[in-house]
Structure formats: structure tokens, C-alpha cells
Amino acid sequence: MNALLQVEGLRLGYGRADVVHGIDLTVPRGRIVSLIGSNGAGKTTILRGLSGLMKPRGGHIRWGQDGADLAGEAAHRIARRGIVQVPEGRQVFANMTVAENLRLGAYHAPGAEAARRQEAVVARFPRLGERLSQQAGYLSGGEQQMLAMGRALMAEPVLLLLDEPSMGLAPLIVEEIFAIIAALRTEGRTILLVEQNASAALAIADDAYVLETGRIRLKGPAAEVARNPEVTAAYLGL
Amino acid sequence: MLEQQLVNGVVLGATYALFALGFTLMFGVMGVINLTYGVYFAVGAFAALWSTQALGLPIAAALPLGALIAGVIAVAIDTLLLTRLRKAKAPELASLMVTLGATLFLYAGMAASLGTEIRRFPAAVFDGGAYDLGAVRIGTTQILIFGAAVALVVALMALVRGSRLGLAIRAVAENPDAAALMGINGGLMLRVVSFLSGAIGGAAGVLVGLNFNAIQPFMGEHMMLRGFAVIIVGGLGDLRGALAAGLLLGFAEVLTAAYVSSTFKDLTAFALLVATLWFRPLGLFGRAAAKRA
Numbered sequence: 126m127n128a129l130l131q132v133e134g135l136r137l138g139y140g141r142a143d144v145v146h147g148i149d150l151t152v153p154r155g156r157i158v159s160l161i162g163s164n165g166a167g168k169t170t171i172l173r174g175l176s177g178l179m180k181p182r183g184g185h186i187r188w189g190q191d192g193a194d195l196a197g198e199a200a201h202r203i204a205r206r207g208i209v210q211v212p213e214g215r216q217v218f219a220n221m222t223v224a225e226n227l228r229l230g231a232y233h234a235p236g237a238e239a240a241r242r243q244e245a246v247v248a249r250f251p252r253l254g255e256r257l258s259q260q261a262g263y264l265s266g267g268e269q270q271m272l273a274m275g276r277a278l279m280a281e282p283v284l285l286l287l288d289e290p291s292m293g294l295a296p297l298i299v300e301e302i303f304a305i306i307a308a309l310r311t312e313g314r315t316i317l318l319v320e321q322n323a324s325a326a327l328a329i330a331d332d333a334y335v336l337e338t339g340r341i342r343l344k345g346p347a348a349e350v351a352r353n354p355e356v357t358a359a360y361l362g363l
Numbered sequence: 364m365l366e367q368q369l370v371n372g373v374v375l376g377a378t379y380a381l382f383a384l385g386f387t388l389m390f391g392v393m394g395v396i397n398l399t400y401g402v403y404f405a406v407g408a409f410a411a412l413w414s415t416q417a418l419g420l421p422i423a424a425a426l427p428l429g430a431l432i433a434g435v436i437a438v439a440i441d442t443l444l445l446t447r448l449r450k451a452k453a454p455e456l457a458s459l460m461v462t463l464g465a466t467l468f469l470y471a472g473m474a475a476s477l478g479t480e481i482r483r484f485p486a487a488v489f490d491g492g493a494y495d496l497g498a499v500r501i502g503t504t505q506i507l508i509f510g511a512a513v514a515l516v517v518a519l520m521a522l523v524r525g526s527r528l529g530l531a532i533r534a535v536a537e538n539p540d541a542a543a544l545m546g547i548n549g550g551l552m553l554r555v556v557s558f559l560s561g562a563i564g565g566a567a568g569v570l571v572g573l574n575f576n577a578i579q580p581f582m583g584e585h586m587m588l589r590g591f592a593v594i595i596v597g598g599l600g601d602l603r604g605a606l607a608a609g610l611l612l613g614f615a616e617v618l619t620a621a622y623v624s625s626t627f628k629d630l631t632a633f634a635l636l637v638a639t640l641w642f643r644p645l646g647l648f649g650r651a652a653a654k655r656a
Contacts, residue, residue, distance in 0.1 A: 176544060177543070178540055178543065178544070199543070199548075200540070200543035200544060201542075201543045201545075201546050201547055201548045201549065202546075204543065204544055204545060204546035205546045209544065210544050212540070212541060212544060216538055216540070216541040217541075218533075218534055218537050218538060218541065219537070220533075220537055221530075221533065221534075221537070225530060228527075228530060229530060229531070229534050229542070229545045229547070230545060232527070232530075232531060232545050232546055232547055233546055236527075276545070277544075280545070280546065
């Protein structure tokens with residue numbers, strides 16, 4: 126199996142408390158891997174550890190062909206390797222325009238290349254195209270999620286880390302967002318998707334991990350995980 | 364008489380605006396009130412004085428050199444004092460206290476090594492003469508001060524508002540984590556901003572030193588009080604506001620000195636400050652931050 130990202134024994138925590146207790150996780154190239162679990166299970170913490178916003182307390186994050194260990198590397202360096210996170214709560218630059226937010230996504234690309242990528246992003250999210258000169262803080266929640274994803278796609282990421290893309294959005298918008306995530310996979314992008322909305326996440330994922338209080342409780346092909354009785358009871362509400 | 368005062372007011376106001384711009388840039392991006400800013404003002408003035416006296420440079424070369432030296436010192440001091448505090452995410456009060464202590468130390472050091480007497484630029488610096496336009500007399504030094512202040516303000520605004528580097532600086536100011544996720548090196552941007560604001564402060568020191576032809580180690584301290592007034596009147600971290608408030612303060616001081624009394628001059632900054640806090644607490648252009656949904 127062609128693993129793009131291989132996490133071994135990753136430990137993360139805040140202050141004195143460990144939140145993530147040594148997890149193993151594999152993201153194969155070209156797949157959607159979904160990490161589900163309830164609030165406070167440590168999903169967001171794991172993504173922050175992978176993107177470098179948090180320093181791991183232990184373990185390895187092996188990346189790409191050569192298996193370079195990214196644990197402890199600065200966030201901006203990890204981003205430049207092609208691992209781009211769409212953070213929880215979108216975190217668009219609220220005081221800047223939509224166009225400026227998109228430009229920042231392709232910060233390291235020259236102007237002409239950024240313009241080309243912006244065309245592609247606007248084609249994918251036409252609503253962003255209509256609002257290019259608007260201040261991002263005044264967009265609706267769904268539009269901000271699209272902007273956060275568009276901004277990440279501007280970097281042409283090798284691995285996209287999505288943190289709760291459905292959070293706080295109306296069901297129709299969630300459908301739209303998940304359709305786009307599925308489309309990204311068809312185009313060959315690799316995605317690690319963290320979600321509380323387990324049914325939506327399991328429906329589009331190839332592999333899934335169930336996280337409980339900082340430990341992997343269950344893993345396997347998403348379809349199998351979705352059929353697991355514990356999962357159906359606890360996360361799918363069936 | 365009034366025309367002459369208005370010319371003097373524009374010149375002084377332009378230097379105040381420049382000083383405030385550097386201060387508000389540092390405050391707006393770094394989120395800390397760095398009291399050492401006043402030191403760069405004096406450092407710039409002394410460096411320019413030294414390069415005109417010891418190196419015999421014309422003021423047109425001494426000004427950028429003074430700015431450069433002040434900028435480099437600003438980066439060094441910021442790195443030394445605030446890197447650890449930023450890493451520890453220390454509360455704002457901690458950085459305020461650290462920079463206050465450093466400022467007192469630096470002023471005392473400058474006073475001990477340079478002396479506290481008022482120094483003046485060599486006469487050759489001012490020998491450009493003056494132009495008479497009717498009743499108004501404009502010195503070439505005044506033209507230089509005004510021209511340099513305007514050029515620096517325009518350049519800084521173009522950099523912050525119109526360039527890719529400026530975009531990255533604003534991104535780091537607004538959300539350092541999100542900026543890091545875009546591959547932007549936040550630490551590097553903070554050093555760039557330290558350099559820019561130190562250099563701007565240094566340049567303002569050279570220009571104000573020229574305007575009054577008086578340079579001494581504590582000149583930045585008097586200026587910092589005005590700097591605070593200007594950033595509050597203009598709105599915290601608001602570049603356009605700093606510009607407008609700086610000009611306003613320059614006019615107000617010159618007119619007060621001319622028509623009331625020069626002893627009241629120093630009161631005007633604080634009268635403006637109090638009036639702003641009463642009537643427009645968010646500053647001249649103050650507006651609520653965009654909602655962060």
C-alpha cells in the first residue's frame with residue numbers, strides 16, 4: 126500500500142494532560158480517510174499535531190516517499206510540503222476580502238499562477254466568484270466554509286486536512302460541501318477528514334478510524350466501520 | 364501669519380503622522396504595546412547626527428542610514444525581549460512591563476554614554492536657504508522633512524496595502540495560526556515588521572530632530588506620549604487613522620503655540636485624546652471589527 130502519511134504512536138496534550146495517547150494512523154495516497162468521534166475525543170488535536178500548530182509529545186509523522194519525520198516541524202514548513210489544513214471554525218481572514226484570502230492560500234506561488242488557480246477555485250465554488258471583493262467576515266457560514274476550502278485548494282495541497290467541514294451548516298450546504306470533497310477524491314487528492322457528522326463522513330470515506338478519548342477504538346474500511354454495531358449505536362443514531 | 368502657521372503645522376504633522384504610523388504598525392501587527400519604540404526615535408536621530416558630523420554625509424544620506432540603524436536595533440531588541448514571551452503566550456501586561464524596563468535601561472544607557480545636553484545638526488545641513496511665497500516662508504529643510512515624511516508614508520501604505528509581503532503581514536496580524544497554515548513564516552514577518560517600524564521611528568526621529576534642530580536621548584520619551592495620543596485618536600492599529608491624527612496633532616500644536624501659548628502646546632495632545640475617548644472611543648475611523656463567524 127502506498128502510504129502518503131504514516132502516523133506512529135502520536136502523543137499530544139495541553140498543559141499537564143495528555144489528550145491523544147499514542148495513536149497510529151495511515152493515509153494512503155488518493156483516498157479519503159475519515160476520523161470520527163464525539164466532541165472532545167481529540168480529533169482536532171490530532172489535526173493540529175499533523176499540521177504543526179501543536180508540537181507532538183511523542184511519536185512520528187512519516188511523510189511521502191522518503192518517510193521524513195514531520196513531528197516537531199514548524200507549521201509553515203509543513204504547509205509548504207503540501208499538507209494543508211482547513212481549520213476548525215474556518216478561520217478565514219475576516220478583515221480581508223475573499224480575493225485576498227484566496228491569494229494567501231497560494232502565497233508562495235507567483236501572481237500569474239495564483240490567478241490561474243483562483244479561476245479553478247472559483248469554477249468549483251461559483252459563489253466565491255460573485256463575492257471576490259467582499260470582506261470575508263460578512264460571508265455566511267457556508268460561504269466561509271467554501272472560502273476556507275478554496276483557500277486551502279489554492280495551495281494545490283498533496284494532503285488536505287479537513288476539520289469538521291459540516292459544523293454549524295444547514296443540511297443542504299453540508300450535502301454540497303461533501304459532494305465537493307467526494308469530487309476532490311475523484312480528481313486524485315488525498316484527504317483526511319475529521320467529522321462529528323459520522324454518517325456523512327463514512328458515506329464518502331474509503332477508510333475510517335473511530336477515536337474515543339484520545340485512543341483509536343476501531344479502524345477499517347469505511348463501509349465496514351459503518352456496519353459495526355457499536356458505531357451504529359453510538360455515532361449513527363440507528 | 365496664519366498661512367505661515369499652517370505650513371509649519373503641515374510639516375510637524377507629517378512627522379507626527381510618520382512616527383505614529385510606525386508605532387501603530389508595531390502595535391497592530393504584534394499586538395503588544397512596545398514602549399521601546401521611543402528609543403528608536405532617538406537612535407535614528409543620533410545615528411543621523413553622527414553620520415553628518417563624523418562621516419560628513421549630506422542629510423539625504425544620513426536619513427536612510429539613521430532609519431536603517433534604528434530598524435536593525437529594533438529587530439535585535441524585539442528578538443531579545445519578546446521572543447520568549449510570545450512562545451509562552453504571555454499576557455500583554457508581561458510584554459508591556461518588559462518593554463518598560465528595557466526602555467528605562469536604554470534611556471539611562473544613552474544618557475550615560477551620550478550625555479543629556481541638547482545637540483544640533485551641523486549648520487551645513489540647513490544651508491539650503493528658503494523660498495518666500497508672499498507672506499509665507501518655507502525652508503528647504505522644511506520641504507525635505509515634509510517630502511521625506513510623505514514619501515515614507517506613501518511607501519509604507521503601498522507596502523502594507525498593495526504588496527504580497529503586506530498581505531502576509533496583515534494575515535499574521537489577524538490570525539497567526541491560519542497564516543502559518545498558508546505556509547507563511549510568522550516569526551520572519553514579525554522581524555520584518557520590527558524592522559519597518561523601528562526604521563520608520565528612526566526616520567521620524569531624524570526629521571523631528573531636524574525640524575526643531577534639537578537632539579537628546581529623551582526626545583523619544585516626549586514623543587511617545589504624543590504617539591499614544593495619536594494611536595488612540597486615530598484608532599488602535601488603524602494606519603489611516605494614525606496618519607490623520609498625526610497631522611491633526613501637528614496643526615493643533617502649532618496653532619496653540621502661535622495663538623494661545625507655547626506652554627499649552629503639550630496639553631493639546633491630551634485634550635485631543637480625552638475628547639476622542641469621550642466622543643469617539645473607537646477613534647476617528649473606529650469601527651467594530653468584522654464578525655468572525
